[in-house]
Amino acid sequence: MKNNDIEIRWYSEFVHSKYKLGIVFPDSLNNAISNLAVHTLYRILSAEFYTDIFSKDKLTGLRTGLKIQDFDFLFFSIDYEPNYLDAIQILLKSGIEPLREKRNRPILIGGGAAISSNPFPLLPFFDLLCIGEAEAILPQIISDLESFSPENFKERPWAVTDEKRTARRVFLSDLNYSNSFIAFYSPTATFKMNLVEVSRSCPNKCRFCLLSYNHLPPRWLPIRRYEEMIKEFPEGTDIGLVGGSVLDHPEIEGILDLSKKFKTINPSSIKINTNSVQMLEKLRKSGLNSVTIAPETGSETLRKVINKDIKNEEILEFIKILNEIKFKNLKLYLMIGLPFETIYDIIETNDFLRKTRELFKGSIEVTFSIFVPKPHTPFQYFPLLSKKEFNEKMNKIKIPPGIKAHFGNYRGATKQLLFSRAGEELGNAIYENITNKKPLETLIDIESILYDEETAKRMPFNLIDSGVNIDFLKGEINKSKSGKTTPRCVPSKCNLCGICNQGPNNSRKV
Numbered sequence: 001m002k003n004n005d006i007e008i009r010w011y012s013e014f015v016h017s018k019y020k021l022g023i024v025f026p027d028s029l030n031n032a033i034s035n036l037a038v039h040t041l042y043r044i045l046s047a048e049f050y051t052d053i054f055s056k057d058k059l060t061g062l063r064t065g066l067k068i069q070d071f072d073f074l075f076f077s078i079d080y081e082p083n084y085l086d087a088i089q090i091l092l093k094s095g096i097e098p099l100r101e102k103r104n105r106p107i108l109i110g111g112g113a114a115i116s117s118n119p120f121p122l123l124p125f126f127d128l129l130c131i132g133e134a135e136a137i138l139p140q141i142i143s144d145l146e147s148f149s150p151e152n153f154k155e156r157p158w159a160v161t162d163e164k165r166t167a168r169r170v171f172l173s174d175l176n177y178s179n180s181f182i183a184f185y186s187p188t189a190t191f192k193m194n195l196v197e198v199s200r201s202c203p204n205k206c207r208f209c210l211l212s213y214n215h216l217p218p219r220w221l222p223i224r225r226y227e228e229m230i231k232e233f234p235e236g237t238d239i240g241l242v243g244g245s246v247l248d249h250p251e252i253e254g255i256l257d258l259s260k261k262f263k264t265i266n267p268s269s270i271k272i273n274t275n276s277v278q279m280l281e282k283l284r285k286s287g288l289n290s291v292t293i294a295p296e297t298g299s300e301t302l303r304k305v306i307n308k309d310i311k312n313e314e315i316l317e318f319i320k321i322l323n324e325i326k327f328k329n330l331k332l333y334l335m336i337g338l339p340f341e342t343i344y345d346i347i348e349t350n351d352f353l354r355k356t357r358e359l360f361k362g363s364i365e366v367t368f369s370i371f372v373p374k375p376h377t378p379f380q381y382f383p384l385l386s387k388k389e390f391n392e393k394m395n396k397i398k399i400p401p402g403i404k405a406h407f408g409n410y411r412g413a414t415k416q417l418l419f420s421r422a423g424e425e426l427g428n429a430i431y432e433n434i435t436n437k438k439p440l441e442t443l444i445d446i447e448s449i450l451y452d453e454e455t456a457k458r459m460p461f462n463l464i465d466s467g468v469n470i471d472f473l474k475g476e477i478n479k480s481k482s483g484k485t486t487p488r489c490v491p492s493k494c495n496l497c498g499i500c501n502q503g504p505n506n507s508r509k510v
């Protein structure tokens with residue numbers, strides 16, 4: 001089947017049902033096709049319902065060609081906060097009444113990593129917002145679809161509605177029930193790979209990282225479930241292993257052996273570990289050319305602040321090994337504006353980049369992203385660095401010749417933080433801004449939301465209980481000030497942050 005020149009091979013049967021369900025990813029079609037949350041939703045919903053997929057640039061269904069406004073329920077999946085604005089624009093563009101109070105249909109349901117962290121800017125528009133993982137929540141929504149009413153969800157811990165503004169994040173306790181693997185394959189999209197999520201969260205708990213903190217505890221996909229998942233993927237295609245710290249998977253050797261039918265095996269992230277030489281050699285033999293690592297900074301002091309306890313010496317040794325195994329491309333992720341960062345940390349990063357260039361002969365790309373203090377992480381109340389500080393720090397960065405560098409955009413970081421922190425007043429202000437052309441800054445106090453710690457402590461995202469206890473988060477800030485690190489997660493033994501062993505109320509055993 002051809003759609004906008006993108007060929008799609010569906011892996012599932014097409015079901016006809018009384019209701020039409022749309023999955024909406026408010027970003028480009030190419031990004032929708034490579035987003036595992038879209039595939040997970042599709043696998044679960046399309047097993048019982050007539051389901052189609054929409055994106056920001058494709059408002060007719062990918063599978064049926066029907067218009068988005070002809071669907072009864074729209075399930076929005078949002079991982080990146082600035083896409084809240086795209087979601088509102090999709091509604092306006094397709095003639096769907098955006099304001100919940102004025103709309104009868106379609107019913108709008110939202111979920112995803114960004115919504116689970118701060119659903120409130122979308123409250124004026126959505127009927128139901130979901131805090132947690134799709135596999136744990138969707139069966140409860142599906143069973144109530146016939147007689148859908150936000151009222152029906154007031155006892156559900158994970159639900160946010162106009163009437164219920166506190167919620168607890170729910171998650172799958174056993175990844176044997178995971179549906180996070182692709183539901184269709186596109187040999188002609190920019191990103192053409194079979195994806196399987198092999199881990200959730202990350203045991204290292206970097207103090208800035210929402211993907212780690214808002215998905216705790218770390219969990220691994222059992223190898224038998226991996227074997228079942230990859231059965232439907234065609235031989236000779238590429239496989240992408242998605243998750244944090246993929247090579248730390250306790251059954252990674254077996255997973256790589258089972259993946260021999262694929263052309264290239266691509267792990268989404270590789271932890272810097274000089275003991276993983278054998279695995280790196282296997283990946284290189286499979287045809288993998290590029291490795292992406294995230295030292296975050298070239299300063300060892302600052303790395304301790306963020307709970308990444310690894311020395312420059314070890315990272316450079318790892319880079320030397322990558323060069324010896326003859327990887328062709330190295331990608332590095334670094335950050336600017338982390339709490340307690342000084343100009344000296346940036347000078348150390350410059351030195352680290354110079355040494356990296358000397359050790360690695362292939363191409364090197366470095367991306368500097370701007371630190372955005374995300375809710376539910378230990379650094380949640382820190383202010384964003386000011387534009388002045390940002391400019392001063394940018395002026396100190398020296399990229400050695402032969403390294404290609406990309407830099408985060410300051411305006412983009414402010415937008416991300418605004419949507420991560422603000423409440424429903426932001427949704428209302430955006431609606432005013434779009435419909436009555438009133439400038440956003442006259443409608444809400446953007447400066448306080450971005451730069452004032454006390455304002456951040458009062459914002460409604462604090463009504464969402466991520467499961468990590470607040471004393472643990474406070475303790476992490478104190479440790480970061482004195483450069484102390486916290487050990488990796490061992491879910492069977494530890495109850496450090498309070499999320500493991502909380503009993504049936506905080507997790508869902510499917």
Ligand code: SF4
Nearest residue numbers: 489490491494497500
């Ligand atoms: S309780 Fe311990 S093992 Fe479980 S998520 Fe928290 S720190 Fe990690």
